[in-house]
Amino acid sequence: MVPSPFRAAQRHLGSRSLRAGRSLHGVLRRADHSVFRQVAARAWPGAEPVLPRLSRAANHGMLWGGVAVGMWALGGARGRRAAVRGAASLALASATVNTLGKGAVRRSRPLLDAVPVIRHLPHQPLTSSFPSGHAASAAAFAAGVALESRGWGAALAPVAFSVAFSRVYTGVHYPSDVLVGAALGVSAAFAVRGLVPSRDQLPPPARCQVDAPALPDGDGLYVVVNPSSGAQPQLVDPVRQLRTLLPQAEIVLYDDEAGPLPEVLRAAAQDAARKGGVLGVCGGDGTVNAAVEPALAADVPLLVLPGGTFNHFASDLGVDTVSDACAAVAAGHAVRVDVGRISPLTGPVTADGAARPVYFLNTFSLGAYPDLVRHREHWSPRIGGPAASVLGVAKILRTAEPMRAVVNGRRRAMWLLFAGNGVYRSLGIAPVRRHDLADGLLDIRIAHGGRLARTRLFATALGGGLARTRTYAAAHVPRLLVSGLAEGTRMAYDGEVVDAPRAFRVDKLPESLTVYRPLPEPADLDH
Numbered sequence: 001m002v003p004s005p006f007r008a009a010q011r012h013l014g015s016r017s018l019r020a021g022r023s024l025h026g027v028l029r030r031a032d033h034s035v036f037r038q039v040a041a042r043a044w045p046g047a048e049p050v051l052p053r054l055s056r057a058a059n060h061g062m063l064w065g066g067v068a069v070g071m072w073a074l075g076g077a078r079g080r081r082a083a084v085r086g087a088a089s090l091a092l093a094s095a096t097v098n099t100l101g102k103g104a105v106r107r108s109r110p111l112l113d114a115v116p117v118i119r120h121l122p123h124q125p126l127t128s129s130f131p132s133g134h135a136a137s138a139a140a141f142a143a144g145v146a147l148e149s150r151g152w153g154a155a156l157a158p159v160a161f162s163v164a165f166s167r168v169y170t171g172v173h174y175p176s177d178v179l180v181g182a183a184l185g186v187s188a189a190f191a192v193r194g195l196v197p198s199r200d201q202l203p204p205p206a207r208c209q210v211d212a213p214a215l216p217d218g219d220g221l222y223v224v225v226n227p228s229s230g231a232q233p234q235l236v237d238p239v240r241q242l243r244t245l246l247p248q249a250e251i252v253l254y255d256d257e258a259g260p261l262p263e264v265l266r267a268a269a270q271d272a273a274r275k276g277g278v279l280g281v282c283g284g285d286g287t288v289n290a291a292v293e294p295a296l297a298a299d300v301p302l303l304v305l306p307g308g309t310f311n312h313f314a315s316d317l318g319v320d321t322v323s324d325a326c327a328a329v330a331a332g333h334a335v336r337v338d339v340g341r342i343s344p345l346t347g348p349v350t351a352d353g354a355a356r357p358v359y360f361l362n363t364f365s366l367g368a369y370p371d372l373v374r375h376r377e378h379w380s381p382r383i384g385g386p387a388a389s390v391l392g393v394a395k396i397l398r399t400a401e402p403m404r405a406v407v408n409g410r411r412r413a414m415w416l417l418f419a420g421n422g423v424y425r426s427l428g429i430a431p432v433r434r435h436d437l438a439d440g441l442l443d444i445r446i447a448h449g450g451r452l453a454r455t456r457l458f459a460t461a462l463g464g465g466l467a468r469t470r471t472y473a474a475a476h477v478p479r480l481l482v483s484g485l486a487e488g489t490r491m492a493y494d495g496e497v498v499d500a501p502r503a504f505r506v507d508k509l510p511e512s513l514t515v516y517r518p519l520p521e522p523a524d525l526d527h
Contacts, residue, residue, distance in 0.1 A: 055166035089144030093188035115171035132181035135164040139185030214332025218246025220277030269294035284308020289494035336511040340421035344501035402449025413449035479507035
């Protein structure tokens, strides 16, 4: 059969395309090898004692794991978020490169003839040369960190570049291996951001601005600093920062000899009220909680300076550092937020005959969480916070029993009753962050007791479901009534653990507290 002219033309075009593709591949391959030889032949002053060691340090992500630990320990809330995002990006990039990339493309490692012996690594890698796993991990970690914190990202960029370049310098990768690996790493960081948005992508967690005093030099600001809050080290002493940024502020360093912390805060709030000023508090969430009642009673704005381990309220407010808080009060940028209230229906009363309430800015809970806090506080001085938390969870799962109470008129057996001051965005059943600190709602979550409740609740958490189930229920309500608690039941609010009243009401004081926060971006001001 004689081929038609059309089929002959198709074969001719296909042959030309194949030859063009091979020609382009050859050009790129020659360029790749040429750059590799130029790097090998050139002298790089100061690189010989540094780059081979840096390349080895990055094996199995060890270098970046150490950096992440340092950021977690010293970087404050923003550094911890950046460390977690960087580690997640690295994990995704490493899994992609080592399972898909190297398996799909089998490329031999470069010959080391042209590379000076002093640059050789002690152990040559045996896996496929394409793409570079070290470059992917370096780029993923640095890009992930930068998406959460530009400052940390800028600090890590030279290190990431050096790790990537060291793979060509030591002769274990061609330049194209490194470039593609770095591109995959950056892509992994953006993929993680697509799954878990960074702080810049989320709407601001508070309502529009309100009038509040602007104190450019701190005159009229009375700050109580609790140096014993948490165990989180800080790169810069917060007191030194305050005295540098707000030199006229009155600073009180709290210690046990000064009396109860609430009394010290109450005196500072009264001083601020007489001067038409502002009450400031530096410490963890428990210390910040102690400032709520004095600020409400004196009707003064509150400046929250993060100085504890987690600083949940400051983080949700957008105040990640002491300098953030100082800039906000200097410019007079403030918002109104809700305050959660727990009002005993029995027990001690105030001068007007009402039961004395307690307040919370973050969360309130009954059941397993107060027990976890108690175990963690007992063991953390001996074995550290993370290990103490793990030990507490293990003990609770082994020994705890469901509590019984009447919730809104219905008797329940529960492992946990949680109330958030505002609706939390969640990861599984765990509350993560609030988008609105003045929504007028309590975020109620109940883990029911019953047959196989531990196993069923764990399965619900793994499935990420927050829908109403027989094991777990969630609702957003303005108030909650609890009664029928056993004597000695413990409750936790903002990290503090105390005995719970046998009957009480949980509700909110809507937009009752003025707090300072950094000014959002212009596009976010309408949220």
